[in-house]
Amino acid sequence: MLLAALPALAAPLGAAGLKARYDSLGPQLASNQFGGPLVLQSEEAQRRIDGSVYAVLDHPFAVVTGALVDPAQWCDILILHLNTKYCRRTEANGETVLELRVGRKVEQDVDSASLLRFGWRPPTKTADYFGIQMTAPEGPYGTRDYTLLVEAVPLPGNRTFLRMGYGLAYGTASSIALQLYLGTAGRDKVGFTRQEPGAQGGEDGFVGGMRGVVERNTMRYYLAIDSYLRSLAAPPSERLEKRLASWFDGTEKFPRQLHEVERDEYLQMKRNEVRRQAAAR
Template sequence: MSTPLWWLARAALALLLGAALSAQALEAPAGSAAALHARRLELQPSLRSSAFGEPLHLSSKEVADRIEGDVYAEMAHPFETVGAAFRSAQAVCEVMFLHLNVHACRPAEGSGLLVVAGPKRSGASGMTAQMRYTMRTEVDDPSHLRVVLSAPSGPLSTSDYRIVFEAVPIDAGRSFVHFGYSNNTTAAARLAMRIYLATAGREKIGFTVVGKEADGSPRYLRGERASLERNVMRYYFALLAHCSVRSGSPEERMQARLRTWFALTERHAAQLHEYELADYLQEKQRDLVRQAAGK
């Protein structure tokens, strides 16, 4: 006896629904360890052919009035070492302070930190601002660390700053990390950027290749997204410098990390060079003195 067509159709629909539900069940939740491992597998071609000379992938985007940048990288440091950089506000401040535009960072009341950021010369007039970040540890277990920092406001009425750090172990000696940085921008901030790019920053470029110059060389991204790319890479190198220096007194570690950060950024001088090592160290020493005095 032949099977009714309606029954076959109903059975096929059930199979399709079952397959869809199974796929949804297997899909890793966003922000989970499984999702970060899946992202690593997805990025393998980019990580293996990275122009950075290490397994690192950088992306950026601008949507409406928000700009976002993300670094994904395989680091040759154990998960515990990498995680230690983001398990306390004090450690996070040690990382952030290495950035040439961060002049002070100290833990704030509750779970947060106070950051003073502005032009690379701390004594220069301009867009220096105090930013209050809240720090939220969303996951902290032996297989995954995820920490989110957020600040409501920044220079030139920019707002909704968000830093996401997460890491998972690859093996006993390596970790896969994600460092994300984003904020809302404003007309005033875009105007300031245009003025900067027309004057002191006219040669500034990002890392994303957007075409070719007349001579066949790469044409790099410019503008606000390029600035964000430089910023997120400087923070990633701060994390790398922090993890690379683990011994010595606090003062010795700080000095070694400053030198390591500068050396890492100089590998990409076309995008990141601002001044010489002696100037950077001198400026950071002034920042340390002011910070110790509570200024």
């Protein structure tokens, strides 16, 4: 079920809105901290935080939309995220659901990981626009109203302008649990947005707290999509290793925000998790 009232940053822009956003972000896409045509934005309001990555992809629009139209393909994308332990497509009451298990940054049993159930709706697809949005009403530690969305429009030169959005809401109980995490294991973790001096965050001026958490996950999900797309040029037997290596290498470009485990640890963990996921289909 669609959320009743999504904040502006979480709501789909549509074809005209996404094209307008591309025009308005022109200077930022041309010059930014990411070393390529990519912009990350986030917004926090009323215990909800949303992030969006806007990026120009060197992939034709048809290739991008073809890779994102099937829920089974999305499980192959989402499993790349460090914290995704398992993903499967299910049917419930005539609706398609993506069941994710999310957990620790090391290997763990599926049953010990937290469940996220994203409702899947058929994407909007026209000659000049693609859009898909998934929502999960409940998440771990009392978080709720998760949103995953992707929008894309074609650009000249067989390129595509893509928006990847991720967001969640949290209440009092989840705020306490998250503050405990942010005061211990997550104490030194930051996002990508520079902030005013004195605000909560790292000594190097990046946003911290829950906004930092959402920015990091938004980037990780974007890198999963980008890595999946990059792998499609390889023979099918080589695609898994290509996308795993691409995802890890992508995160290592931003070690301050995204480094968590060493390369060999990540690759072996994900090979095992992908095998487990494939065996259950």
